[in-house]
Amino acid sequence: MTQLTETGQGPAQRMFAADRASRGLGMELLRAGDGSAAVRMTVTADMVNGHGVAHGGCLFTLADTAFACACNSHGPVTVAAGADVVFTSPAHEGDVLLAVAEERTRFGRSGVYDVTVLRDADGRVIAEFRGRSRTVGERGTGGRGTPAGKEAS
Numbered sequence: 096m097t098q099l100t101e102t103g104q105g106p107a108q109r110m111f112a113a114d115r116a117s118r119g120l121g122m123e124l125l126r127a128g129d130g131s132a133a134v135r136m137t138v139t140a141d142m143v144n145g146h147g148v149a150h151g152g153c154l155f156t157l158a159d160t161a162f163a164c165a166c167n168s169h170g171p172v173t174v175a176a177g178a179d180v181v182f183t184s185p186a187h188e189g190d191v192l193l194a195v196a197e198e199r200t201r202f203g204r205s206g207v208y209d210v211t212v213l214r215d216a217d218g219r220v221i222a223e224f225r226g227r228s229r230t231v232g233e234r235g236t237g238g239r240g241t242p243a244g245k246e247a248s
Contacts, residue, residue, distance in 0.1 A: 107132060107168040117160040120153065124164055130198030130208075132164035135215070138190045149186035149221075158210040158224035161194035165208050166228040169201075176205065176229040182222050184214075191215040194224075204230040 104112070107127035111117065117134075120142070125133040134157060142153040158180060166173040186192055196210040210224040 105168060106170045107164040110167050111160075111164055114160070114163075117156070120156065122157065122160055125193075127164040127168045130165055130168060130201070130206075132161045132168060132196045134161040134164060134194045134196075136192050136194075138186050138188050138192065140188055143188050147187070149188075149190070149192075151180070151182055154182065154186065154192070154212055154222050155180050155224070157192060157194045158196075158212050158222060159226070161196035161210050162208050162224065162226035162228075165196035165198060165210075166206055166226070171230045172232045173206070173228045173230045176227040178224060178226040180222055180224045183220050186214060186221045192221060196226075206230075 105128060108124065111124045111127070120136060121139065122134050122136045125135055127133075136157045138149045138153070142149055144150040159175065159178060162175065162178065191214070192212055193215050194210050194212045196208050199207040199209055206228040208226045208228060210226065211220060212222040212224065213219065214221055
């Protein structure tokens with residue numbers, strides 16, 4: 096599990112608590128730490144596209160959130176440098192989905208993470224996502240990549 100602070104929350108948990116977009120879609124952070132994370136979401140009627148299946152953008156967002164929690168579990172502010180997704184099976188309204196992110200490698204300020212999106216009921220793989228991360232600064236930078244109180248050069 097993640098390195099805990101005095102408040103019992105690690106860096107990924109604090110980041111997720113401030114992520115209104117993911118929480119607005121009903122996502123729940125189940126765990127995060129040591130380069131991994133798991134996030135759950137139920138497909139709602141508002142997430143279904145014109146073909147009656149879960150919108151790919153919603154599936155990507157779920158995977159991207161798990162990726163963000165995994166790569167930020169180490170502490171420094173880390174953002175996506177790029178990502179790819181392969182949709183393998185449809186998801187439908189009412190499906191509970193689980194996105195499981197795992198760190199593959201970190202080198203310098205970069206990292207590679209794989210995320211599998213599964214249907215919770217039967218374990219069917221819905222999507223596979225690969226994210227590339229870039230560390231931009233320490234906590235307290237306000238996400239700007241420059242430590243608080245210092246100017247960027």
